[in-house]
Structure formats: C-alpha cells, structure tokens
Amino acid sequence: MKERRRLADHKSKVTLSEVARLANVSEITVSRIMRNKGPISEVTRQRVMAVVNKLGYVPNRIAGSLASARSNIIGVAIPSLSNIVFPEVLRGIHAGLKGTDFQPVVGVTDYDLDAEEALIRSLMAWKPAAMILAGSDHTGSAQQILVQSGIRIAELMDIDVEPIDIAVGLSHRSAGYDSGRHLIERGYRRFGYIGHNWRDDRRAKLRYDGLCQALSEAGLQVVAHSMVEGASSTLAGRAMTANLLANDPTVDVAVYSNDDMAIGGVFHCLSAGIAIRERLAIFGFNGLELGDALPMVLSTMRSNRFLIGKIAVEKIMENLAHRSGPCVVDTGYEIIAGETA
Amino acid sequence: MKERRRLADHKSKVTLSEVARLANVSEITVSRIMRNKGPISEVTRQRVMAVVNKLGYVPNRIAGSLASARSNIIGVAIPSLSNIVFPEVLRGIHAGLKGTDFQPVVGVTDYDLDAEEALIRSLMAWKPAAMILAGSDHTGSAQQILVQSGIRIAELMDIDVEPIDIAVGLSHRSAGYDSGRHLIERGYRRFGYIGHNWRDDRRAKLRYDGLCQALSEAGLQVVAHSMVEGASSTLAGRAMTANLLANDPTVDVAVYSNDDMAIGGVFHCLSAGIAIRERLAIFGFNGLELGDALPMVLSTMRSNRFLIGKIAVEKIMENLAHRSGPCVVDTGYEIIAGETA
DNA sequence: ACAAGCTATGATAGCGCTGTCATTTCCGCA
DNA sequence: TGCGGAAATGACAGCGCTATCATAGCTTGT
Structure with a gap:
C-alpha cells in the first residue's frame, strides 16, 4: 500500500491540491503563487515553492485554461514549410513571442483553402488567444469563424485587401x-x-x-x-x-x-x-x-519576412483583448540594386 | 432580453449542452457523435449534426483534454529555425501527423540547454501525447522530466548515444x-x-x-x-x-x-x-x-531530414501509450559524388 | 418463449484549475 | 486606544467536456 501511494504520488498525480496539502495552504494560494498574482507573503511563497520543487509540480495548463476560459496558445496557419519565407516568418513570430508565455501551435495548409479551413477549426478548438494566418484568402466559413471568434487575427504577407483585424506585410x-x-x-x-x-x-x-x-x-x-x-x-x-x-x-x-x-x-x-x-x-x-x-x-x-512575423505578434500583444478596427502595417520593401540587373 | 440571449448564443456560448438541448438528446450523445465513438443511430447523428452546423459548434478541446486526461498535442523543441535543416524536419513531422488530429506545438531553444529545459517544462504543462526533441543533450532536470513523464519521447538527428525512448537520425x-x-x-x-x-x-x-x-x-x-x-x-x-x-x-x-x-x-x-x-x-x-x-x-x-521527422512521428504513433525500451532508427546517409570533389 | 447479447442512449461524477466573493490579520495614524 | 483599510488567505462553484456504469429496447438461438 505504501509503495503504491508513493508511485502514484510521483508519476501521474502531482496536482495543485497535493501541493497545497503538503504546504498547509489552500489550493488558491498555490495557484496565486504559480501565477504571480495577488498578494502573497514571502514566507508562504517560499514554503510553497519548496514543496513545488520537491514534487516537481508542473501546473496543468489545460485545467487552467478551462477554468479561466483563456489559453496562452497562438494559432498559426502557414501555407508551407518548404518555401523558405515561411520559416522566416515563423522565426519572427517566435522572436516576438519570446519572453511571453504564449505558445504557437503551427499548422500547414499546403496552399489549400479547404485545408486551411479545417486547420482553423482545429486550432480554434484550443481557444487560442489569437490567430496568425498567411494571406487574406479564406473560405467563407473560415472567414466567418475568424470574424465571430472575436480574438485577434493577424493576416500576414499581403496588405492589398482589407483585413479582418490586423494585416502585416507589403503591397x-x-x-x-x-x-x-x-x-x-x-x-x-x-x-x-x-x-x-x-x-x-x-x-x-x-x-x-x-x-x-x-x-x-x-x-x-x-x-x-x-x-x-x-x-x-x-x-x-x-x-x-x-x-x-x-x-x-x-x-x-x-x-x-x-x-x-x-x-x-x-x-x-x-x-x-x-x-x-x-x-x-x-x-x-x-x-x-x-x-x-x-x-x-x-x-x-x-x-522583410522576419519583421512581418515579429510585428504581427507585437500588434497582437498591444491589445490582446479587443480588436480596434482594421489595422494595416506596411513593412515595406527595398530594392537591392545588386550586380545582376 | 431576447436580443441579449441571441447574442450570447452566437458568440461565446456554443457548448455541448447547448447542442444537446436543441437536438433533444443528452450531452454524451453529442460528445460521442463528435468523436465518432460508440454506437449511434444514423437518424440521431444527422439530427445532431444539423444542429452542430447551424450553431457552428466547435468542440472545446481544452475541456475535452481535461476530462479525458489526454491531449492531442505533440510538443516539439528544435534549436533553431534559421538553419534550413530544422524546418525540413518540421516538414517531416507535419507530414507524419497529417491525417491524424494531433497538433504540434513548436518551440525554439536557440541551442541553449537551459532554454530547452524551460521550453520542455512549458510544453509539458499541456500534457502532450508525445515530445519530439533535437539531439540527446539535455539538462539534468530536463532529462528527469522527460523520463518521468512516461510519454513517448523522440530525440532526433543523432543516434550516437542511447536515447530515453526513441532516437531517429544518423551517426x-x-x-x-x-x-x-x-x-x-x-x-x-x-x-x-x-x-x-x-x-x-x-x-x-x-x-x-x-x-x-x-x-x-x-x-x-x-x-x-x-x-x-x-x-x-x-x-x-x-x-x-x-x-x-x-x-x-x-x-x-x-x-x-x-x-x-x-x-x-x-x-x-x-x-x-x-x-x-x-x-x-x-x-x-x-x-x-x-x-x-x-x-x-x-x-x-x-x-534525410524530412524522413527523420516523418519516421519519428510514425514510431511514436506505432504505440502512443507505452515505451517499449530504447529504440533507434538509423535513417542513414548517402554520398553524393557530385562535381566539386 | 426467454435468457443472452446486442445496439442505442442517458445519469452522474469528476478532470485540475481559477474567478468571485468572503474572511481574517495586521498595520498606521488620529 | 481604536478604527479604516490594505494585505493575506480561504470557501465555493463552476469551466465544458468525457469515463463509467446503468438502462432500455431489440434481435437472436434453442
């Protein structure tokens, strides 16, 4: 019996309440400490963190997101990974996200709008905090889902048409x-x-x-x-x-x-x-x-592919909560005279 | 009041129970239909799907994952997006994942083991179904987290050392x-x-x-x-x-x-x-x-970078549930004689 | 004709966390 | 000395779904 307990403790079941019990505080206190939110005395914090470290507790974001009705996921749908420009945009996105605790979830559409729609649905199921897409061409349903979601939407690469929310790119x-x-x-x-x-x-x-x-x-x-x-x-x-x-x-x-x-x-x-x-x-x-x-x-x-990704994230982060009317950022372009023309 | 209801219905609150209510079935029936699981009569299925489509219901995977204690996320930690080889590996991963409903969550470590550890922690918080990493060098804590997690772990690129679970790459x-x-x-x-x-x-x-x-x-x-x-x-x-x-x-x-x-x-x-x-x-x-x-x-x-990613996913999918003892896949290499040497 | 075994559906109880609204403690200042 | 108010903590009720077990109808075979 004792062994079974220990096994259970160490593998599947290191939860908030477990930590709370061992630290002699309520669950919500542990929760606050893990999120650096609300006033917590230094003494309590240290006592709790000791338990956290001892148990190797990792908060379950799935539960957290469900409870708070918000996730730290950013959905990203790009057409391809073969064309070097998209990894570069991704790089910009990662760079923009660095230091925040948002995580990109990336899908690839293979330049297929129906595949994009399916991907958007699938990403939306994670209730992402925002979505980043390439281009402004979407199926009708996809467009509708995006508009209705109410979350920030960045459409990248292209600024030749009016965006749903944010467009970053060039003409x-x-x-x-x-x-x-x-x-x-x-x-x-x-x-x-x-x-x-x-x-x-x-x-x-x-x-x-x-x-x-x-x-x-x-x-x-x-x-x-x-x-x-x-x-x-x-x-x-x-x-x-x-x-x-x-x-x-x-x-x-x-x-x-x-x-x-x-x-x-x-x-x-x-x-x-x-x-x-x-x-x-x-x-x-x-x-x-x-x-x-x-x-x-x-x-x-x-x-400026890298910049496009980075600025998109920055724009999104500026106000995660509300759309502020269509917003277009022109990252421009620049002729490189070079030696071949 | 009526307007308020409609607004609420259409924006934030299209849930399972809402669908169930309108289709005159229990929640669990809708859940089964959405997941193609368990026996459902064709009549019921169609009636429910009609409601689903009308409301534009998208299941909340966060809730689903919490309830079922399993997610369809695959955590991916790569060193860089600048070096073309990693996007190619990613491409292989996406190719392997195509047709499944698993979603990769990608993070970048910048070749920094401490950053990798932080990333691994962060990805683990989503209770991924599996993790894919580049290389077999990890900090002690990272190694421990990976081993203890019990999920499938694929370490890519390199097969010169014994892996935690799966290694795919070449010597x-x-x-x-x-x-x-x-x-x-x-x-x-x-x-x-x-x-x-x-x-x-x-x-x-x-x-x-x-x-x-x-x-x-x-x-x-x-x-x-x-x-x-x-x-x-x-x-x-x-x-x-x-x-x-x-x-x-x-x-x-x-x-x-x-x-x-x-x-x-x-x-x-x-x-x-x-x-x-x-x-x-x-x-x-x-x-x-x-x-x-x-x-x-x-x-x-x-x-074979693409292949490395693809095979890693296939190996993982072979048996998502259990590790089967260290497993090494050699994707080999091939001399291209070429014209420069 | 009735147990055995289907198929189709439902009731109930959480998953692990956070929002909300208390409650308690402790301090500074009149 | 006592009181207002901030700091620190907690109780409780879900978030939206799925696992589990139960139930009802309907075939079968002997």
Missing part, C-alpha cells in the same frame, strides 16, 4: 510595379518573366500584375514567359531560364517570381557562359541572404 | 568517417576543414571527429582549419574559404561543416576564378536541394 502589387520602374530606368526594354504556379502563390501574381502595369505605362510589355508547373525552386528557375532564352533570344532582362527562381537563373547563366547583365539581366524578389553570397550579388527586392 | 561520427574515406579514395591528401561554432552544433563536431579518424587511419590529417564564430552561413563559407587558402595554399580539398558553408566555398571559387576540383575540391554535408542546382553539382553527403 505586392506595388512591389512589382516598382521593380518594373527600376528596371526600365536602368535601360532594359525586352522583358521576360519566369514564374511558378500562380494559383498557389497569389502574391507572385500580384507582383506580376504590378510589373505589367509599370511596363504598360512605359509603352512596354513582357515579351516572353516561362512558367513552371508547381512550386518555385532553384532547379526550376535554371530550367525555365534556358527555356526562356530558347523561346525568345531577344529578351534582355528576366524578372523572376522570387529569389529561388532567380538564383536558378544565375546558375544557368554561369554554367552556360551567358554574361549576366550584359547579355541577360536577372531580377528576383525576396532578398534572401543567399543572394548576397552569390558570385555576383543578386538584384532583387527585399521583403 | 554523424560515421558520416564524417565515410566522407573522409571517400575523399581519400578519390586521391585527396591535403585536407582543409571549414566549420562553424561547435558548441552550438555538436553534430558538426562529431562529423569532424569521424573525418579525423579516417584521415588518421590513412596516415593523414587535417592540415588547415578555418572556423567561423557563430552560425553557419553561405557568406561565412565564402569568407572562410578565402581565409583557408590564404593560410595554407597547399590544401587540395576543403571539407565543410555543412552545405551552407560549402556552397559559400563554391561561390568563392567561382568568383575568384579558382578551378573547383582541379585546384580545390569542395565537400559538404546535408545534401540540400540547392547543391543540385549549382553550376556544378555539389559533392556532399545526404542526410
């Missing part, structure tokens, strides 16, 4: 536009575009639209396209660059859907002996660190 | 050893090593040790080192390559702590006009996709 449309202006100013006239699946990556499409507008205003247009099915990758960028030049040898600049693709372009040129910039200029999007390390610095546009 | 020591053998066979004799912070990345050190052993068995040694403070990066790899060659122009092969660094080496050679392989051979570790897309395919060793 991809005007980023594309400014890329176009920049390249026109540098004297390029025969534009090629190398991209990937627009259905998944709607923001790439927005940048393309912006680019076209800039060209059109200058009486120009994209004269050749090479689009790859599926996701962006450096290998795809390499292949599509070869493809583009084969289709239309007159292009003097290739604009890529992102840096992964553009770096593939650089590699193709290096290995095919094509003079970058003189023969073909290359312009990307994102400003990945890698672009900086290339034999020639990649010309691109920096988006 | 970095023998990977390093085999790199050495491979390069010796190819005729290289003057080895340089380019690495990053060993305190953070203990596995890189293991690979180095393995390399040295292979060299030593062949009567060789590493004749020059260039180590960068801090984390690995392509830029650092570039700089350290220049540095290495300046220090000892006789080296004919550089082994890098990982592909990020090695790719930097490739870039340095490309931009300094150094003949890769003829003048300096380059060998990495990880087998990143990017290595394949380079102008010359990177010679390296493939570690």
Whole structure:
C-alpha cells in the first residue's frame, strides 16, 4: 500500500491540491503563487515553492485554461514549410513571442483553402488567444469563424485587401510595379518573366500584375514567359531560364517570381557562359541572404519576412483583448540594386 | 432580453449542452457523435449534426483534454529555425501527423540547454501525447522530466548515444568517417576543414571527429582549419574559404561543416576564378536541394531530414501509450559524388 | 418463449484549475 | 486606544467536456 501511494504520488498525480496539502495552504494560494498574482507573503511563497520543487509540480495548463476560459496558445496557419519565407516568418513570430508565455501551435495548409479551413477549426478548438494566418484568402466559413471568434487575427504577407483585424506585410502589387520602374530606368526594354504556379502563390501574381502595369505605362510589355508547373525552386528557375532564352533570344532582362527562381537563373547563366547583365539581366524578389553570397550579388527586392512575423505578434500583444478596427502595417520593401540587373 | 440571449448564443456560448438541448438528446450523445465513438443511430447523428452546423459548434478541446486526461498535442523543441535543416524536419513531422488530429506545438531553444529545459517544462504543462526533441543533450532536470513523464519521447538527428525512448537520425561520427574515406579514395591528401561554432552544433563536431579518424587511419590529417564564430552561413563559407587558402595554399580539398558553408566555398571559387576540383575540391554535408542546382553539382553527403521527422512521428504513433525500451532508427546517409570533389 | 447479447442512449461524477466573493490579520495614524 | 483599510488567505462553484456504469429496447438461438 505504501509503495503504491508513493508511485502514484510521483508519476501521474502531482496536482495543485497535493501541493497545497503538503504546504498547509489552500489550493488558491498555490495557484496565486504559480501565477504571480495577488498578494502573497514571502514566507508562504517560499514554503510553497519548496514543496513545488520537491514534487516537481508542473501546473496543468489545460485545467487552467478551462477554468479561466483563456489559453496562452497562438494559432498559426502557414501555407508551407518548404518555401523558405515561411520559416522566416515563423522565426519572427517566435522572436516576438519570446519572453511571453504564449505558445504557437503551427499548422500547414499546403496552399489549400479547404485545408486551411479545417486547420482553423482545429486550432480554434484550443481557444487560442489569437490567430496568425498567411494571406487574406479564406473560405467563407473560415472567414466567418475568424470574424465571430472575436480574438485577434493577424493576416500576414499581403496588405492589398482589407483585413479582418490586423494585416502585416507589403503591397505586392506595388512591389512589382516598382521593380518594373527600376528596371526600365536602368535601360532594359525586352522583358521576360519566369514564374511558378500562380494559383498557389497569389502574391507572385500580384507582383506580376504590378510589373505589367509599370511596363504598360512605359509603352512596354513582357515579351516572353516561362512558367513552371508547381512550386518555385532553384532547379526550376535554371530550367525555365534556358527555356526562356530558347523561346525568345531577344529578351534582355528576366524578372523572376522570387529569389529561388532567380538564383536558378544565375546558375544557368554561369554554367552556360551567358554574361549576366550584359547579355541577360536577372531580377528576383525576396532578398534572401543567399543572394548576397552569390558570385555576383543578386538584384532583387527585399521583403522583410522576419519583421512581418515579429510585428504581427507585437500588434497582437498591444491589445490582446479587443480588436480596434482594421489595422494595416506596411513593412515595406527595398530594392537591392545588386550586380545582376 | 431576447436580443441579449441571441447574442450570447452566437458568440461565446456554443457548448455541448447547448447542442444537446436543441437536438433533444443528452450531452454524451453529442460528445460521442463528435468523436465518432460508440454506437449511434444514423437518424440521431444527422439530427445532431444539423444542429452542430447551424450553431457552428466547435468542440472545446481544452475541456475535452481535461476530462479525458489526454491531449492531442505533440510538443516539439528544435534549436533553431534559421538553419534550413530544422524546418525540413518540421516538414517531416507535419507530414507524419497529417491525417491524424494531433497538433504540434513548436518551440525554439536557440541551442541553449537551459532554454530547452524551460521550453520542455512549458510544453509539458499541456500534457502532450508525445515530445519530439533535437539531439540527446539535455539538462539534468530536463532529462528527469522527460523520463518521468512516461510519454513517448523522440530525440532526433543523432543516434550516437542511447536515447530515453526513441532516437531517429544518423551517426554523424560515421558520416564524417565515410566522407573522409571517400575523399581519400578519390586521391585527396591535403585536407582543409571549414566549420562553424561547435558548441552550438555538436553534430558538426562529431562529423569532424569521424573525418579525423579516417584521415588518421590513412596516415593523414587535417592540415588547415578555418572556423567561423557563430552560425553557419553561405557568406561565412565564402569568407572562410578565402581565409583557408590564404593560410595554407597547399590544401587540395576543403571539407565543410555543412552545405551552407560549402556552397559559400563554391561561390568563392567561382568568383575568384579558382578551378573547383582541379585546384580545390569542395565537400559538404546535408545534401540540400540547392547543391543540385549549382553550376556544378555539389559533392556532399545526404542526410534525410524530412524522413527523420516523418519516421519519428510514425514510431511514436506505432504505440502512443507505452515505451517499449530504447529504440533507434538509423535513417542513414548517402554520398553524393557530385562535381566539386 | 426467454435468457443472452446486442445496439442505442442517458445519469452522474469528476478532470485540475481559477474567478468571485468572503474572511481574517495586521498595520498606521488620529 | 481604536478604527479604516490594505494585505493575506480561504470557501465555493463552476469551466465544458468525457469515463463509467446503468438502462432500455431489440434481435437472436434453442
């Protein structure tokens, strides 16, 4: 009997009331001490903490959240972990959360809105304190769930449409536009575009639209396209660059859907002996660190992925309780002139 | 009064009992339906589901977990999100979890064991169904918490030491050893090593040790080192390559702590006009996709990060309830001959 | 025709914690 | 000396769900 007691004590059953009993105080006192809430005398605190440490007591947040009707969970739904930009956003989120005791619960949607809806439902079941999503495209039901939840919602990456609550990101449309202006100013006239699946990556499409507008205003247009099915990758960028030049040898600049693709372009040129910039200029999007390390610095546009995640969290934390009307934070972008365009 | 009721109904208070009341069944019946558990007649199911959909009822998992003393959370503690390998492991974890209704809760330790301990405590408070960690280095307390918890514990990346429960990864020591053998066979004799912070990345050190052993068995040694403070990066790899060659122009092969660094080496050679392989051979570790897309395919060793995450989850799911004695899964590695060494 | 064994449903009692509203103790100051 | 009020603690009633055991109807087989 004695042994059984000890086993039970040590494994499954170290609860608040156990601690309270051994420390000769009420449960609520222990609870207050664990949460640093309410006035507690130093003597009691130490006596209780001694017991806590001895038993290795870890408060059960599930019970706590149920009782207080609030959790310290932040739901995060991102489209993919393969595309480097999302881990970077996650990094920003983690950085913003550091020091708080909020925990992100991360799900991946694979760019599928129905999967996103299912994920949102599943995350909502944990009564998160806030939700962070990528983009502002959601199914009707998902949108409704988000709106009705009343919690803070941050929609990241994109600020081209009105958010439910908070949007943090940049205008991809005007980023594309400014890329176009920049390249026109540098004297390029025969534009090629190398991209990937627009259905998944709607923001790439927005940048393309912006680019076209800039060209059109200058009486120009994209004269050749090479689009790859599926996701962006450096290998795809390499292949599509070869493809583009084969289709239309007159292009003097290739604009890529992102840096992964553009770096593939650089590699193709290096290995095919094509003079970058003189023969073909290359312009990307994102400003990945890698672009900086290339034999020639990649010309691109920096988006601040880390910052987007971090600021989203900060905005949420500013007032966890109430939405304050749609709020848009523009994290901007910055042209990196580089050496490839 | 009527309006107030409706508001309350629609926002905060869509609970099991509410659904049960409107569907004219008991709470437990609704609970069974939501969980697909126990025998339920088709008629009842449909009647209840109609109410569920009408109210937009989402079960509260917090309450559910408390009542059932089990959660569908998987705690994940990784050292970093900056190093591409961990997002890939995460991807594997998500892939393995797909189709189950488990949710990963991810925390980042920044390679700090004390931070890891704090994180483990914090994750444990959610009574996770299992924990996934990187590496087998933990503080004493962390180790104790993990052992005592009784839940499944997977320690990833590394199988060079005995795990608490499950280990999935590869022997970095023998990977390093085999790199050495491979390069010796190819005729290289003057080895340089380019690495990053060993305190953070203990596995890189293991690979180095393995390399040295292979060299030593062949009567060789590493004749020059260039180590960068801090984390690995392509830029650092570039700089350290220049540095290495300046220090000892006789080296004919550089082994890098990982592909990020090695790719930097490739870039340095490309931009300094150094003949890769003829003048300096380059060998990495990880087998990143990017290595394949380079102008010359990177010679390296493939570690299967995605698989490590996926298999860890599968092993855990095999028997969620009980540990079955230490279990080690070797996901192996594979030499990619490539064109740089 | 009736025990045995289904299937479908319900009543009850918590899970481990926190919010709310007391209650007690102790201090400073008139 | 006594009183107002802050500091310290506690009792109690849930939070929203699920485990457990019980109950009612309905087939079966012999």
